[in-house]
Amino acid sequence: MARVLVTGGAGFLGSHLCDRLLEAGHEVVCVDNLLTGSRDNIAHNLEGSRPFEFILHDLIEPIRVEADFIYHLACPASPVQYRSNPVRTVKANVLGTMNMLGLARRTGARILLASTSEVYGDPLVHPQPESYLGNVNTLGPRACYD
Template sequence: MKRILITGGAGFVGSHLCERLLNEGNEVICLDNYFTGRKSKIVHLMDNPFFEVIRHDVTMPYFIEVDEIYNLACPASPIHYQQNPIKTIKTSVLGAINMLGLAKRTGAKILQASTSEIYGDPELHPQPEHYWGHVNPIGIRSCYDEGKRCAESLFVNYHESNDVRVKIIRIFNTYGPKMEPDDGRVVSNFILQALQNKDITIFGDGMQTRSFQYVSDLVEGMIRMMNTTDDFIGPVNIGNPTEFTMLELAKNIIQLTQSKSNLVYMPLPEDDPSQRQPDIRLAKEKLNGWEPQIDLQEGLKKTISYFKEIISEN
């Protein structure tokens, strides 16, 4: 049994990770300040004697004895991370410093949940890990993009200067049950609009692309990365390489929900990437052949069922 700390453990991805690691027989400590996390996502785990929940902000130091740390704490959707951009940068940078300090003191292995956003609006497609990115450092999205880029730098430097055992993954668009209805992500937006027969909002011409991975595939990749040997630190792309346009996604969801929604077009937000697709060859090589197992149709059906329950409860 390992003692595992998950920052942002009451969030969308964090709550799935808590559940998986508990089911594997570990002791899990969930740390969250509930800025975007929700206690409702983890309440079903609270009867487990090996699960602990702590309200804490990672911008402040935290002291505990653990074997592993998954550093997930940070708002991850534009609507949330742009709400308080200074807080977002502090969470990424100070949170990384505090958790790396904890890992250094305890000898714990620590994984950084970085993001495909560090590639910005990419000029190289698909995006391999050696690509440095094309990011506007003062744009509306920079609080998240640059915060995560700085966190990666901190992880590498703590590893090289202090021998901290670090792992870095870059997460591409992820969806599934436990997403927040108001998080502004395209999958949740489209599903909710379709289920309520409202107009589906397409930003730009709808030809920008994304690659969508189901949350269980991400969690599997995270755990495999944590279990790699200490000499491999990453970064590693974790995402689904199958690419879809926003129009394809919208039409797919309309069909699956049998919705009467119409498509409406709105101006494209500032610095919105035109394309995003992971090169996952390194993940396949280093993570025991990891690759996504849930295709978009199957994943959307599960996510639609979840949001149907959310709507019926309200």
């Protein structure tokens, strides 16, 4: 059984990833600051006897945990958040990723860095097929992610 760290683990994708990892028999450490994630998404894992640990933490600050694998999904990715607090949004993305890369190096963990759907811009087609390349405006509110 591997010990797996999932950042952004209380978000939509992160919480489902935590569920699948637990089903596969892994020990899961879920880290989230609940800025966009919700404790409701992981409540079922907190109540049982599953090998699941939740850590309320902002990845702008380093975190000391042990892990064999890191899935780094934490990333405020909304133009609304970027407009209301651009410095904090960029810090969360840059420092959060730097801290996870440092943790991976220190522990020897393998890391997967996930992007966000913001890289596709404002889609012109719904739902988007796998071949969709996006609709990107480099001067628009999503430009910090393009």
